[in-house]
Amino acid sequence: MTRYTSVTDDDLHEMLATIGVASVDELFADVPSALRLEGPLALEDGLSEQEVYGELQRLASRNVSAEDEVTFLGAGMYDTYVPALVDAIITRSEFLTPYTPYQPEVSQGGLQAMFEYQTAISELTGLPVSNASVYEGPSAVAAAGYVAKLHNGRRRFVVSAGVHPHAIEALTTLARGWEMEVEVVALVDGATDLSGVELGEDVSAVIVAQPNFLGAVERLDPLVQAAHDAAALVICSADPISLGLLQAPGAQGVDIVVGEGQTLGNRLDFGGPSFGFFAVTDELVRRLPGRIAGQTHDLDGRLGYVLTLQTREQHIRREKATSNICTAQALNALAGIVYLSWLGRRGMVELAELLARRTAYARERLSSIPGVTAAHSRPVLREFALRFDGDLDAVIAHCMAAGVNPGYRFADDQLLVAITERRTRTQIDSLAELIEEALA
């Protein structure tokens, strides 16, 4: 018997008798004998708990994590500090183990948390309606594209090269199924430049990022203007922490704001699970994918929460649903609202300002090194791109040897350097010194 099952030999015999069969094999009578496996699967036998722990620890020890090196890696996920209360709350079995709240009367905790989460996301994005989460950032951009397709049925997406490459690729993967084109417009001095593109009738949506992949804070209003002039939607993929300081995209006319939620109380986890947030204008509510918690009352008039607007969803509308999403990222979104409550109104601003100041300091410090130049002159907030004349391989190797990961190399001669509240000035200075040594 495994340690997770409870059928003793006595149980087995009495249960088979109650069922009226002679053996467990008989229960599988419907499985054609030709399909029955002769022997066991070609996998090892089970292990004791301490051995499994040992195996997973062995694997963990073969990774160089942010615990083992000073990392300036970012490009979509960041080495942020997750406060202990987030873990304490999301590991409570009442949040960790239930299914999607199909029975609202015994799911009020999870549903209210979703409602609170939606309120916070709505605040940050400047849009009236948020869902309860989608998978993660890049696929959220693709999902937003699908909303645009359903909304105006046009055949082309105009995407800024400042959008995360994984997002552009995810959109392209899905767009194939919709027989739609994805046109990428280049950045000029770090900013999206639509001047070259002709935005015609066929443009379903213009898609931008804030800050963009190079860390540049974009000026959204002209982009929104141009897109709306062509009656196209505007989709913005935003970094939530940056929204603590930056103008809410919704307030600038963006129709759909999505983004990667990892920095809101979620671990790196080598890329997931985290969550994607997704907010829209009132006009687009009925096309919003995923779960939405709504407020209502019970028989006794008591305030309560339910999953609402379900006529958008697969379990009701099936082939007519606005998305096929079912299981999303509720627990990660819960971490998100707990984290945002921890930051609080002033804390969110303080954190974003700290990042902005350290990032500006770092960009200046590093781009002042001979042979290193800032990839653009736009304002930056948590991340920035550098161009290297010298040997970038040598630079990276030298930093690694010193236990410093200098950032994400996204092009032969370019490095994306991310700053978090965990990266101190001392660490930034030593990165600078390492680069200087390598280039000297």
Next chain:
Amino acid sequence: MTRYTSVTDDDLHEMLATIGVASVDELFADVPSALRLEGPLALEDGLSEQEVYGELQRLASRNVSAEDEVTFLGAGMYDTYVPALVDAIITRSEFLTPYTPYQPEVSQGGLQAMFEYQTAISELTGLPVSNASVYEGPSAVAAAGYVAKLHNGRRRFVVSAGVHPHAIEALTTLARGWEMEVEVVALVDGATDLSGVELGEDVSAVIVAQPNFLGAVERLDPLVQAAHDAAALVICSADPISLGLLQAPGAQGVDIVVGEGQTLGNRLDFGGPSFGFFAVTDELVRRLPGRIAGQTHDLDGRLGYVLTLQTREQHIRREKATSNICTAQALNALAGIVYLSWLGRRGMVELAELLARRTAYARERLSSIPGVTAAHSRPVLREFALRFDGDLDAVIAHCMAAGVNPGYRFADDQLLVAITERRTRTQIDSLAELIEEALA
């Protein structure tokens, strides 16, 4: 404002007004001005959560823990595997944060767990009554001595040299207050030998350990016989895991069984917190120190649990109490009963047998090394002592250099080697090889 307090400036003014004072200082009017501190305490300012985490991590990284080396250290605490479900349960705030259950109606969870714990300890020790925990092992021996003192008012303890030295010292420290003597009797071939001692009218209790400090499994019945002939009590300090395999001391006539509970689901924690268990015969119940949970019924006849036999305790009997203990180790004892439930009836035996076999193997393997001999020939179960002719310093240094901690050196030429379920044969063999190298 700290992150743990909630008094805003508005709150402060309104609260002072409600109280009717002008300032917080006024609230301290009773403190003589000469005693008021002028400046702040000579401590640093507060830190952010991530900085505190950093400081505690810095300190952790300056320790060599059982995570960092292969350790054969034991001598009272052991590098055992704590199953994940123990952590999951004892970190639930409902168990972690309440006070001692003074209001039983809202403490049934903790109280029932105590009752279950007492039942398990009673089973293991072979005695009818267990309390709900005392501080830890060595002080439990001292506390048992106090029970003997209260019971027969005699003036001398006869203590086997096989009892943990910390326990002998703790007893001696307290005995000074009782104006009692502590006489230590030596071991012969690892076993307590009373032949030399004359057990007279004045002996309050004979105190032994099972297995003893040298890892030897003692033959208790002759010791019990001799003590009872002198109408002295017998106190046995036992290793709980060993009791999975060994005869229950209570079944052999021991009057009080105490011990260190760390190996029952508690971490090493550099020595604490763990718990001490404490079980007695019916005759001694009214002198038992500490909390005891008992079963009873409520107004509606429903089964429930309360703290019982409180007339023994300080909050009721004050200077006539049988002990001054108040806060004990409830959470650690909870870990104990959860761990014992995890082990289960068969598991407890399987674990003890695994230890016995590995320990026997290790003793044979190591004592077969030229220059190394077993310190005694008694049966061993989880630990054993070795005597070295050669240079023990060199042996230890050589092992340490290889990331192996060979055990506890309790005498110039002797080493106590502990085996746990975490110490594999491979690790035992490599310890042997390291010792061979060092002595070669």
Next chain:
Amino acid sequence: MSTTTQQRARSFIEAADDELTIFDRSKPGRRAFVPPPLDVPERPLDELIPAELRRPEPARLPEVSEPEIVRHYNRLSKRNFDLDTGFYPLGSCTMKHNPKLHERVAALPGHARLHPLQRPAAAQGALELMWRLQHALGEISGLPHVSLQPSAGSHGELAGVLLTRAYHEDRGEHRTKVLTPDTAHGTNPATVTMAGYELVKIGTDAYGNVDVEDLRAKATEDVACLMLTNPSTLGLFEPQIEEIARIVHGVGATLYYDGANLNAIMGICRPGDMGFDIVHFNLHKSFTQPHGGGGPGAGPIAVSDRIEPFLPRPQVVRRRAGDVAESESRHPSYGEVDTPGEFCFDLDHERPKSIGRLRGFQGNYGVFVRSYAYICSLGAPGLREVSEVAVLNANYLLARLREEGVLEHLPVAYERLCMHEFVLSGAPMKRELGIKTLDLAKRLLDHGVHPPTVYFPLIVEEALLIEPTETETRETLDRFAVLIAEILREAAEDPEIARGAPYATPVRRLDEAAAARRPVVRQEL
């Protein structure tokens, strides 16, 4: 049952709960977060980010201290029913025990704090884990090529149908239809549309099997794929699966396996051997990733050789130190590849025919850690036992319900042995006792049991889909059977009780219609 028909007195825990939102608790000036000190020059913000790019006003997040946040969410948690509290036989969701070990190993910093863009040489442990998990899933499904990337079952479905599209396009074929049985889960048809195909429904025969004649008729040359769940959402194994595969392959279509019900057949038979080309797994079902109240999950896919070239980018591969990706797929023993230098693991982006990425990075790695730990714990014999006991428990519960006379009012939809779950119909109960399946479900809440899945599958009137899972004790199943019988007896006496249920929950039945009519989906601040 007098107390149930009136407002229930609240328990001491409920009484401690003031039912405010975290925003209601906000008070200007309170805080839980203390920022680390500013260690760089304090330049005026305007120099860094021009005012017009900034928010005029801070976002109105709550202002609360740590103790208040902790109490707030702790109280919220107590308004949830969860798997660690009681029985949760939610059909099609495989609510099996979530081992506590998994949370511990997933939290190891080497896993939890590993950046997704860490270079492969410095992420060998993670890549090895993913490679081993791919290998195990390939072995379990009988389809050797695995991508872990999809984020959940429906994401896996989408990947699978896009793979089909790529496969056919690669052969110069343009197919327009995808078939699903009328018993299919909602994500199947939704996926078909989202992948740009037209849906064609296949009927179900009198035994609850796919109507093979209907399939034969509809399996035309323009059909790209048949999506099937086996055992089906009725909890029944398709005895004619081999014939079905022949028909589908006969017209050049692919056969897609919805893995949500894999818990019934692990180690017993394999989708690959049945002729399926593409499988998705729900790691949050069969492989025990906790559901988290609606995720996270993971929906890896396994495919046959002909589909392999189109798998998403990047793929985790094992290379002999130096070489290119090796396809060799014998099962490695633990730690084996530790032999330094012999092997290394890598991300293969060079996949010219790949459908491309479905999401960022490498998928929900934290979920992979848990599922890999689960497979290590159980091993081959354990996995088989899981399915054997899952099926045993389901059939035992069905038999016990029969013994208790429950089936007289709640007949089983198809009279045969079930697999890991089974469907009852509440139609007679509705007629004879005057309570609907919904009423029965709500009444179960009062007894501290989570109801089964209700009103699915759609083809069974007043359906109750019951999946006990293998981790429940026989005692729990016995209690459930007796409880259902009691509720039916109670309804026979007074149907109003069930119609008005639940009573013991923090709120009673909620007005969902009103919520949808005038949606309130955020708090006004």
Next chain:
Amino acid sequence: MSTTTQQRARSFIEAADDELTIFDRSKPGRRAFVPPPLDVPERPLDELIPAELRRPEPARLPEVSEPEIVRHYNRLSKRNFDLDTGFYPLGSCTMKHNPKLHERVAALPGHARLHPLQRPAAAQGALELMWRLQHALGEISGLPHVSLQPSAGSHGELAGVLLTRAYHEDRGEHRTKVLTPDTAHGTNPATVTMAGYELVKIGTDAYGNVDVEDLRAKATEDVACLMLTNPSTLGLFEPQIEEIARIVHGVGATLYYDGANLNAIMGICRPGDMGFDIVHFNLHKSFTQPHGGGGPGAGPIAVSDRIEPFLPRPQVVRRRAGDVAESESRHPSYGEVDTPGEFCFDLDHERPKSIGRLRGFQGNYGVFVRSYAYICSLGAPGLREVSEVAVLNANYLLARLREEGVLEHLPVAYERLCMHEFVLSGAPMKRELGIKTLDLAKRLLDHGVHPPTVYFPLIVEEALLIEPTETETRETLDRFAVLIAEILREAAEDPEIARGAPYATPVRRLDEAAAARRPVVRQEL
């Protein structure tokens, strides 16, 4: 209040709970533990341990699978009220918020898996932490020499009185008496006896202070020590503390400070400055170690120079690389001693005059980690704020109770400003409304609030000792004041309600007398 007077319907959570013990769940053959494989020769047991030394029968521990254990204890937890659920103003216990960070840092393997006998050179982090904590406690108490060894407050008391004995014996004096005020906590007199002294009680004057004349009379040459709590258990600061110290020192006795109420004065004044020779701390009170339902705690002691030689063995010391223990005690900044080689930390066993050990190893280190983290978080200003707010909250709550008219039936024991807690007397309530303090306490349970400490201190009739702590919001205090007023109003109408309370709890009032008469302290198996 009709529902309260009848059997309450149970909540959905309670309904899920079958209220069995873990032993009741046992079924032969079930298991959660799987042993690691036997990797050494399987010798017959008799060869290893003779049969007569072995158990004839395995101990009858429960046989249960992991899912059942998890559910069992999860359900038990839901029958507890806890600090993270609601207000817990338990006087003298300082039920302040337990920061979640502390559990995280205490669990770091470098702390949690450190063996107590690890050689000092390989435990520098732990010894440095203990040294820093000793230093901070010395600074806070104004007594420079600290031992962290005692396991709880009462253990610290025992250590303190034994130190006094050793101190006097060292001076060739044999003293037989220890004084405590009649307001003292039970552990004080119990400690006196356990340390072999005779107890002499000192009275309390009309203002709630130590009766200085009584003290003067009883402070004779055979008195070894006066044990005092300041603020007292009445929540009142002793204004004549300096005079008290003069009297006690005048007869050569020591002055012992019971630190249970330290939360009132941190950073404001210091026991050492008041003339105390010995202090114990309750790290599980002022320094927020979670109480764990009855421990663990830690009861470090701080002493003056003249007591220092007698401190328990071993002592944690900082040495300049190479030298002997240094007494220099300037506060080090974080990480300072990291400068390699400059300092090292050690355990000093060479203490000839030491009273010796009180327990094994070095004390409850896991508790030290939490309390040290707490001190790092708050720093000097934060610690002072803790005490200021603790006293502010207590006085505010008292004022609000007055505003609500509560004090008419529950007068405050002594009409003056209180410190961090205050005492009300239920005597008038009992006379006028016919409900006892116990009834009020039980009725509070129905409202999801933990009652204050009741019937202590003993000198106040029907006492209620109320300690809100600094981590409660003003809103919580307001709600509590209103709630007490409501319960008094309710009692005025119908005292039976409170007398029959609680109703909303898993069980109602329990028969403690029966439990003590026929003790059932273990389950028969």
